[in-house]
Amino acid sequence: MAQIGREVYVIGVGMPKWGELWDKSLRDIFVESALLAIDDAGVDHIDSLIIGSMSPGLYNKQEHIASVMADYLGVKGIPATRVESACASGGLAVRTGFMEVASGMHDIVLAGGVEKMWDGEDFTMVLATAADQEYEAFHGITFPGLYAMIANRYLYEFPDTKREDLALVSVKNHKNGAKNPRAQYRKEITVENVLSSTMVADPLRLLDCSPVTDGAAAVILATKEVAEKLNKHPFTQIVGVGAATDTIALDKRDSLISFSSVRKSAEQAYKMAGLNPQDINTAEVHDCFSIAEIIVTEDLGFFEKGKGAIAVREGKTEIGGKIPVNTSGGLKSKGHPVGATGVAQIVEVTEQLRGESGDRQVKEPKIGLTQNMGGTAGSSVVHILKRR
């Protein structure tokens, strides 16, 4: 990696309430988030639009959505690009917007994400297109099944970890999400609730799994000059960016209990930022299943391999703990409209760094991290944000 051309700041964020949005169309949902972000930034125009979305073609029979959204937002004419990497589409949209500003191509870029998953298609089938069609999905396995294999292996390798520890991830994230007005499921749950919920794929039960969600999120990225001129919010700079891939099929991996794409994307972001895991004050990570949060927090370097679940048990990832994780409620409680998730993570961390998170505010964080991944970590994107 060479020197990055220009510094990039998050100058505006927008995210409406997520859930089953039966009364809104795909374009309604996205534009609502975009207008919130534009209003928050206080800009009178945007130069370009990047949208992360996994499967609008399969869910909504609409490809070409970047042009659709530019028009519906009232800015037709500007360049607009959709990027996709399954559930990491949102993270990659932010990374692509970062490059658009850093390269000198444009000064003010809206990076957003959207997914409307409840519109009729079989979402389990659609999500399975993020797995290897020829070696996994063809044989009938779905994502809960893939993550269940990962969970079983983890529990086998690290017998100090108990089944209850996985449940504690969901309990913590629902506790945070209950304080987030935009979360899909705003209620606290108990370990007993998790352990008695419907079995999905042994050992994972319904309350170990992130839900199916309609939703969008958007951020405005801009140069330092634009941020300083507007001077509206505390300056939040993207100081680290990383992206990496892995085989999307699990059977091709050396290990089921560590995600190399997460390690590599984090390494790049830490290197660009000149920071270490110990420097992070708050993090949003990809808890599509309870086991995922545990493995990811280890691969990000917050905890030693095999100690992630124990850290949850000890309260280290709670608000007020050593490293608060998923203060937003995470995918589990906030919801997981797949293409929007990576962008919503940037929304949460930006608000935390600004001190705008209300009841779930971490105490004066200076540096935050987001980690968003596709499939069973066939792709991963990490961003590090710093309050200037």
Next chain:
Amino acid sequence: MAQIGREVYVIGVGMPKWGELWDKSLRDIFVESALLAIDDAGVDHIDSLIIGSMSPGLYNKQEHIASVMADYLGVKGIPATRVESACASGGLAVRTGFMEVASGMHDIVLAGGVEKMWDGEDFTMVLATAADQEYEAFHGITFPGLYAMIANRYLYEFPDTKREDLALVSVKNHKNGAKNPRAQYRKEITVENVLSSTMVADPLRLLDCSPVTDGAAAVILATKEVAEKLNKHPFTQIVGVGAATDTIALDKRDSLISFSSVRKSAEQAYKMAGLNPQDINTAEVHDCFSIAEIIVTEDLGFFEKGKGAIAVREGKTEIGGKIPVNTSGGLKSKGHPVGATGVAQIVEVTEQLRGESGDRQVKEPKIGLTQNMGGTAGSSVVHILKRR
């Protein structure tokens, strides 16, 4: 637009034969093109991968293809991004790769495109997802129908243009494509062939329409330092980049006979390059239907509005004419695997600038242009390449 951070060069190109590739999988097709480009460049690694593809989810039940391809190419681990803007996906992939190099993020980026359209899905239905689902496709109209309305309006507004002139676009492009070993349909056709071919949507007949194709193309983008160090080919720099959008629904447009996204994307690219339409020596444009090439060559500034068809009749767009257009055979004869088309245009122009186009070589071109669009120009991407 600010100053672009770093210069970007096309240092390698790859494109295998296109057609109905029943004996190859989606991943086979892409990797074959990527290996050709890597070999042509003479690089021993790539830092990142960008893939343009419109609908692998709908055609092949496989999203998340950037990770799939990175793995299958033997470079798993590197960042990989899919970008989509319907039939302009390939052009946007090159633009995104350009930003990745220009921003300082990476030095050597592979930008490719792929579509495998013959795998079973109803391709007319899939292509219709590039039109407005709520205002166009829902009512049953398909792309030949949309372009037929455009053609009828053009013939009405410019009565000097004859139906036969549209046919001459297909005749010229098949003449060029017959000399391109990688074209799907390598045979010359006559005006009579076009006018007696099956009616698709009046006035457009089968031989006015680009075909359904399986295919891929790839280019390697790199910094000036990398290009100079390898010193393998004449230096081909991307000096202009433009992208723009329009409503994707035709009924929202002011005019059917001019594409504002084409004009805007061209304007950006000319401005960045400091060049005018008169400076272009060879061009690849998006002739998805015969009428499209005529309108696009006008909107690019090669000819006055209303004079594009007459220019074809007068031989101005032939090899040896004032401005040769679609020396590759264009979408019509070479084929149109939608996500790959914009990348293949860069392949053709790069080879023309290098002087490697054999029987269809333009005489010593110094500057070439590519124009790739989505839907009925709901998006358009323009690149200008210069031989240094």
